Amino acid sequence: GDSVTQMEGPVTLSEEAFLTINCTYTATGYPSLFWYVQYPGEGLQLLLKATKADDKGSNKGFEATYRKETTSFHLEKGSVQVSDSAVYFCALSRATGRRALTFGSGTRLQVQP
């Protein structure tokens, strides 16, 4: 079945550091890939997405590139801020059949001033 694997957290960084959160997936066909963010006490918000190989999703300084050859969708940001502290979820959705998102286990990011 479909699955998403994320690096375990927490990831603790100083402000302005470079961020990478690894995400790899297993799925049949060509899924769409997503990063969601959950701030403390809130629901999940879509951060960025990519729907086909080599697409790059980007938003709020975050980027991720859909790599079919390595089945990966790593999240990066060049300079994190304290306000980026949250839990980040990688997810996939198949274009046909089962249409629910399959989530990774989440990675907590803590940014210190």
Place this chain on the structure above:
Amino acid sequence: DTAVSQTPKYLVTQMGNDKSIKCEQNLGHDTMYWYKQDSKKFLKIMFSYNNKELIINETVPNRFSPKSPDKAHLNLHINSLELGDSAVYFCASRGTSGALGTGELFFGEGSRLTVL
């Protein structure tokens, strides 16, 4: 103006009770979901409805019963609550056709259920 709204936001109850969580979306989407998030933040799909028809029913105890009176509403009723039901339950919706078929889910703010 809230796109996906859930009520109540917090629910504290005793073991053995029956409770419901309601969800409404005003996005015009035709598919709605219930997810359960445990204490380790892991998200697991429970149910999904498309135009009032149940399309996903994961391995969930039959004490959990979803109901969709129309495509804008999806409620979750839980009978005989157990300690292990304590979690945050998220409702979500998704458009699957035309301009609404972008693939992403829109989530509510969650309903935190605590069973004592």
